[in-house]
Amino acid sequence: MFAYLLHILIIMAIYTILTLSLNLIIGFSGQVSLGHAAFYGIGAYISSILVVNFGAPYGVALVTAAAGAGIFGILLGIPTLRLKDDYLAIVTLGFGLILVVVALNIDYLGGTDGFMGIPSPVFFGVKFASKTRFLIVSVLLVIVTILFMYRIKASRIGRAFSAIRDDETVAQVMGVNTTKYKVTAFGIGSAFAGIAGSLYSSYVHFIDPHTFSLPTSILILCMVVLGGIGNIAGSIVGAGILTFLPELLRVVIKGIPGISDKFPDFQTLAYGLLLVLIIIIRPQGLLGRSKSGRKFTLRSLFGIKNRA
Amino acid sequence: MFLQQIINGLATGSIYAMVALGYTMIYGILGLINFAQGEIYMAGAFTAVLLISNLHIGFVPAFLLALAVSAVVGILMERLAFRPLRNSNPLIPLIAAIGVSLSLQSLARILFGPNNRPFPIKFDYTILDILGTKIPMLDVVILGASSIIMVGLTIFVKRSKYGRAMVASAADGDTARLMGINVDSMVTLTFIIGSVLSGAAGVMTAVYYNATYPTMGMLTGLKAFSAAILGGVGSIPGAIVGGLILGVAENLGAAYISSGLKDAVAFSIMIIVLIIRPSGIFGKGK
Numbered sequence: 273m274f275a276y277l278l279h280i281l282i283i284m285a286i287y288t289i290l291t292l293s294l295n296l297i298i299g300f301s302g303q304v305s306l307g308h309a310a311f312y313g314i315g316a317y318i319s320s321i322l323v324v325n326f327g328a329p330y331g332v333a334l335v336t337a338a339a340g341a342g343i344f345g346i347l348l349g350i351p352t353l354r355l356k357d358d359y360l361a362i363v364t365l366g367f368g369l370i371l372v373v374v375a376l377n378i379d380y381l382g383g384t385d386g387f388m389g390i391p392s393p394v395f396f397g398v399k400f401a402s403k404t405r406f407l408i409v410s411v412l413l414v415i416v417t418i419l420f421m422y423r424i425k426a427s428r429i430g431r432a433f434s435a436i437r438d439d440e441t442v443a444q445v446m447g448v449n450t451t452k453y454k455v456t457a458f459g460i461g462s463a464f465a466g467i468a469g470s471l472y473s474s475y476v477h478f479i480d481p482h483t484f485s486l487p488t489s490i491l492i493l494c495m496v497v498l499g500g501i502g503n504i505a506g507s508i509v510g511a512g513i514l515t516f517l518p519e520l521l522r523v524v525i526k527g528i529p530g531i532s533d534k535f536p537d538f539q540t541l542a543y544g545l546l547l548v549l550i551i552i553i554r555p556q557g558l559l560g561r562s563k564s565g566r567k568f569t570l571r572s573l574f575g576i577k578n579r580a
Numbered sequence: 581m582f583l584q585q586i587i588n589g590l591a592t593g594s595i596y597a598m599v600a601l602g603y604t605m606i607y608g609i610l611g612l613i614n615f616a617q618g619e620i621y622m623a624g625a626f627t628a629v630l631l632i633s634n635l636h637i638g639f640v641p642a643f644l645l646a647l648a649v650s651a652v653v654g655i656l657m658e659r660l661a662f663r664p665l666r667n668s669n670p671l672i673p674l675i676a677a678i679g680v681s682l683s684l685q686s687l688a689r690i691l692f693g694p695n696n697r698p699f700p701i702k703f704d705y706t707i708l709d710i711l712g713t714k715i716p717m718l719d720v721v722i723l724g725a726s727s728i729i730m731v732g733l734t735i736f737v738k739r740s741k742y743g744r745a746m747v748a749s750a751a752d753g754d755t756a757r758l759m760g761i762n763v764d765s766m767v768t769l770t771f772i773i774g775s776v777l778s779g780a781a782g783v784m785t786a787v788y789y790n791a792t793y794p795t796m797g798m799l800t801g802l803k804a805f806s807a808a809i810l811g812g813v814g815s816i817p818g819a820i821v822g823g824l825i826l827g828v829a830e831n832l833g834a835a836y837i838s839s840g841l842k843d844a845v846a847f848s849i850m851i852i853v854l855i856i857r858p859s860g861i862f863g864k865g866k
Contacts, residue, residue: 304671354858357670358613362809363854365802366847373844486802490678497675537686544682548661551676555668 278403282475284515285410286468289417291495291511292504293464296421298493299502300430301457302437304361307348307368308465308492313484314371315341315466316473317381320390323474330393330474337470338463345462349455368489375481386480393474406475413471417464421504424460433457437502498550500560509558518543583713585835586828591719591788593827594726598781599804600811600819601733602774608750608814609770611670615677616657617778618801619684624650624779625786625796626692633700643783650779653684654771663767681801688794697792722784729780730820733773737816746770750814799843803830806850812863821861826850 294308319337322328328336352363375381382388392401393409400409424430432453435443444450473479491514499510521539528538554560599621606614628646631637637645661680665673708715737743748756749766757763785800786792807826811818826846833845853861 298671351855355854356858358607358813359809359854359858359860361613362806363851366806366851369802370844370847370851373841377838377840493671494675494678497671501669501671534690537689540686541683541690544679544684544686547679547682548676551672551679552661552664555665555672 275403278407280515280519282403282407282410284512285407285414286472286475287492287495287511287515288414288508289468289471290465290492291499291507292417292421293461293468294492295496295499295502295504295507296424296433296464297457297461298496299507300425300437301433301454303454303457304357305364305458305461306361306486306489306493307364307366307371308461309484309486309488310368310371311341311345311462311465312469312472312488312492313375313479313481314344314462315469316479316484317375317387317469318466319470320387320473320479321381323391324387324389330391331395334393334467334470337466339466341466341469342459342463345465346455346459348462349458353451353454365486365489368484368486372481372485375484382480384480386478387473388478390473390477390479392477393471410471410475413467417467418504418508420464425504429453429456494547498547498557500557503557503559506557506559513558517546581835584715585831587713587715587719587723589828589831590824591722591827592831593807593824594723594730595781595785595788595823596800596804596807596827597730597820597823598726598777598784599800600807600823601730601816602778603805603808604811604813604815604819605746605750605770606774607808609746609753609767610662610666610673612662612673613670613677613805614657614662614774615674615801615805616681616684617774617804618797618799619681619688620650620653620657620775620797621778621782621785621800622688622792622794622797623653623684624782625792626688626782627779628783629697629700629786629792630692633697639701643780646783647776647779650775650782651772654775654778655768658768658771663764681797685794685798692794694794698790699786699792701787703787718788722788725784726781729777733777734816742766742769803843803846806847810850810853810860812860815860815862818860818862825861 290308290312294305297303297305297308315337318340319330319333322333322336323330348364348367352360355363376384392399392406394400395409398405400406432443432448435446435448436450436453440450469484472483495510495514496507497510498514499506499508518539521542522535525535525538525542550558599617602617602620603614606612606617624646627649628639628642631642631645632639657680661676662673665676703718706717708717708720737747745756745761746766746769748759748761749763753763756766781800782797785796803826804823807822808819809822810826811820811822826849829849830842830846833849834842837845857863
């Protein structure tokens, strides 16, 4: 039971890093990305290849994973800068899908069989194999990420991001190099996703491309939006809730007699419905600030408008 | 061989085009990417298969009932999940759509089981031989049926009173309201049309591939969405052309590059087109 709890906390930590990194792209700079899991995967593969095939120390692999994912983020950022909103969303989505298909067809990466035998992280000769030790590493990385996010939000770069998010033309007029900052946002966000990927691969010791496909990208996006777009604390809460919710539903649904054989489907059903319900009750996200100050009523649930 | 691939591509492309029309029309009027569109397509296919195999009714009434069920699913979706979220950041209804999509998929798995169901009626799978090119009869039928539906839709939107009211609501909701158009009913009408098209595409796919399964809407939904974007979102001819291009490109990619990379080819082409023309083929640049 304790080990199970530790496991959930570790997964929660990994998702917190992912959510914070996507929040930087979506919430701070206002660029939509539906392919975030691809960078998570790039980080995971770079780190695993370096450790397994080249015998690199974990610290080096972690940093290289971040750098590699960041470079991919910049490479994706450059051509997509002309695109906005939904066009950007679909291109990032397509990019994620393409990378998964390509990874499945590259034998060096293990193809459909996945990449196996990834060791636990080792720092300064200490092996972080047990769940307790691994949790310490994860929490430290989460803290670093959180501090980084707060610092960057308050910095010149962060202000440039919010200027672009609020009005790109005005930002440009005020002398903000929008191209540079949009690429920077993609680069930094992807680099943190790479860190999460490296962490994940050394935790589960096995990776395959499907882990980093669209459903994961969507899950991270849901975490960002649920917590409140642009809100750092919200991202942490969003990641926490959406990691914990399936586990909670598992316990609840397994207790209902008669449906235990189909429980994964009932779990997804409840998860989907709850997602819709939460987002209708709090469209601005759990910690987001409401712009219009609209309140949830039973009438709004059925689309009945209060006529003035 | 080449011509045959093109015809196959046009048949699958016309299915994408029909789902893409739903995406594009709903996007046009609400600015909403309805991620759950693929699930309506799945619902249509399942209704037809279940009605035929369990109640033994004919193909035509089953097809019509499937369209009705798709429309009901679409209306409920709009009422319960999207209407409360109007006028919010577009990412927020997107999350609601993802939630709806997850729920409907798992509901389908609970009700029908995870396995593939073949279509209960056997169709004419003969292959025509026209000047040495082998063309499956089914391709021709699907291409013909979807063309009739799409031309009909275009005429309806362009010429009829309701169609014009829909266009007006999409162009400027507030002004449309001032002109006496009930924008809410137009939104419902758009969802009905989009859902009926997706449902029809679902039944046609179930016949074409002889397969129905709970996750069938996912990849088709994504591809139709890409097709809509490729053509220029909000544009009806764009969705049709985008769907056909995607279908043909995918078939050619599978035939001449690698079938394993089929989906990658389709999405790569879309990305390249968008980088060259950021607002899609028929989209209006700002």
